Each structure stands twice: as structure tokens, then as C-alpha cells.
Amino acid sequence: MEEKTPKETESSISRVMLPPDANVAGNVFGGTILKMIDEIAGIVATKHSRRNCVTANIDHIDFIYPVHIGDLLEMKGRMNFVGKSSMEVGVEVFAENLERGDVNFAGRATVTMVALDDSGKPVDVPQLKVDSEEDKKLFQAAFKRYEERSKRVSHMKKQEKEQLELIK
Numbered sequence: 001m002e003e004k005t006p007k008e009t010e011s012s013i014s015r016v017m018l019p020p021d022a023n024v025a026g027n028v029f030g031g032t033i034l035k036m037i038d039e040i041a042g043i044v045a046t047k048h049s050r051r052n053c054v055t056a057n058i059d060h061i062d063f064i065y066p067v068h069i070g071d072l073l074e075m076k077g078r079m080n081f082v083g084k085s086s087m088e089v090g091v092e093v094f095a096e097n098l099e100r101g102d103v104n105f106a107g108r109a110t111v112t113m114v115a116l117d118d119s120g121k122p123v124d125v126p127q128l129k130v131d132s133e134e135d136k137k138l139f140q141a142a143f144k145r146y147e148e149r150s151k152r153v154s155h156m157k158k159q160e161k162e163q164l165e166l167i168k
């Protein structure tokens with residue numbers, strides 16, 4: 001499998017926020033933004049792996065600036081890190097007021113996607129080629145998060161197994 005650079009798969013999506021996306025005061029729901037974050041992470045992961053990808057984890061999300069009806073919401077996604085079958089995608093969220101033209105940084109998130117084979121099992125994906133200093137820095141930070149997540153998930157699986165044994 002040929003390795004890919006983050007540049008090769010970085011992507012963006014954008015959509016104008018409409019009344020069903022927001023509460024009665026016109027503030028866009030966090031859930032609307034999360035859905036788009038999930039979508040862009042899926043696009044980046046699928047471009048990298050050319051496989052069906054599912055969301056395994058969203059372990060970091062900050063909503064920094066309020067988004068309103070009428071704003072153009074833009075998501076930019078880039079691959080931070082690739083394990084074996086899992087990939088961490090970094091997403092940045094921007095909100096543009098279309099009448100005034102000002103663009104604000106509205107949030108960021110890190111999303112772990114897992115590539116699946118045709119039978120729905122995790123499958124290895126191409127490695128990430130990191131050349132620039134920025135890519136290397138992001139990769140190393142994401143690798144630490146991957147290690148922490150792996151520890152947490154294996155602890156969680158162990159606990160689930162023990163609980164299942166107890167109720168048998």
C-alpha cells in the first residue's frame with residue numbers, strides 16, 4: 001500500500017446554516033456542527049484508505065465562537081496520524097457571515113476513524129508520509145493521543161468482559 005501525505009487527502013465542505021440547524025434564538029446546535037465534523041472526517045479517512053470508514057471516537061471538541069442562522073459554515077479536515085486501521089483526522093471549523101464577509105474560527109475537533117474491509121472488520125490502511133515540520137509535530141501529538149486512547153479502550157474492553165462473566 002502506497003503511503004500518502006496529509007496534503008493529498010485534506011478536504012473541506014461548507015453549508016449555509018438554516019433555521020432547522022438552530023435553536024429559537026438562531027444559535028446553531030452543537031449537534032449540527034458535530035454532524036458536519038463527522039462528515040469531513042469521513043471524507044478525509046475514505047480518501048486516505050479508499051475504504052468504508054466509521055467513527056470510533058471524537059475525543060476533543062471545542063466550540064469557540066457562536067454560529068448563527070445565515071452563516072456559511074466551513075469544515076477543513078486533514079490527516080494527523082495513521083495507526084494500522086485507525087486514522088486521526090483534525091478538523092477546523094470556520095463561520096463566515098455572508099453579508100459582512102468576516103470569517104471567525106468557530107471550533108476544532110479530533111476524530112478517530114477506522115477503515116473496514118468488506119466483511120466489516122478493521123483493515124490496515126496506507127501509512128502517513130509526514131515530511132514537513134508541521135506534519136511531524138501534528139503526527140507526534142496525535143500518536144500520544146492514540147496511545148492514550150488504546151490504553152483506555154483496552155481497559156474498557158477488559159471491564160466489559162469481566163461484567164459479562166459476572167452476569168453469566
Ligand SMILES: CC(C)(COP(=O)(O)OP(=O)(O)OC[C@H]1O[C@@H](n2cnc3c(N)ncnc32)[C@H](O)[C@@H]1OP(=O)(O)O)[C@@H](O)C(=O)NCCC(=O)NCCS
Pocket residue numbers: 054055056057082083084085086087112114122149150153
Ligand atoms: C471502531 C470499531 C470498528 C473497532 O472495532 P474493534 O473490534 O474494537 O477493533 P480493534 O480492537 O481491532 O481496533 C481497531 C482499531 O480501532 C481503534 N479503536 C477501537 N476502538 C476505538 C475507540 N473507541 N477509539 C479510538 N480508536 C479505537 C484501535 O486502536 C485500532 O487502531 P489501529 O488498528 O490503528 O491500531 C468498532 O468498535 C465499531 O464498529 N464501533 C462502532 C462504529 C460506528 O458505527 N460508528 C458510528 C456511530 S455508532
